[in-house]
Amino acid sequence: ELKETEEVDDCGSIETVNKLIEIEADLEDITSASLTGDIEFVGELEQDNGAIKEFVYKGAFVIVNGKLELALTGEYDDEETDEVVLELEK
Numbered sequence: 001e002l003k004e005t006e007e008v009d010d011c012g013s014i015e016t017v018n019k020l021i022e023i024e025a026d027l028e029d030i031t032s033a034s035l036t037g038d039i040e041f042v043g044e045l046e047q048d049n050g051a052i053k054e055f056v057y058k059g060a061f062v063i064v065n066g067k068l069e070l071a072l073t074g075e076y077d078d079e080e081t082d083e084v085v086l087e088l089e090k
Contacts, residue, residue: 035063039070053077 004019059072074081
């Protein structure tokens with residue numbers, strides 16, 4: 001579900017595009033026999049006042065037919081989020 005767009009200036013031509021979220025994580029100890037496991041990642045968000053707040057997402061992953069599925073719950077500002085399921089493919 002599209003939540004936010006941003007304006008990008010490409011050599012003088014301003015275009016409205018979907019805001020991209022990039023997730024980088026290391027998945028260790030994965031073998032072809034077991035393409036499942038737990039995952040946790042921590043990130044930071046800069047607030048309007050310049051302060052930095054940390055967030056944490058924890059959950060599980062599974063790789064099926066080349067697709068990565070993440071089931072995650074998050075913590076931000078002492079509040080927990082509902083579970084979100086992301087299905088990603090190359």
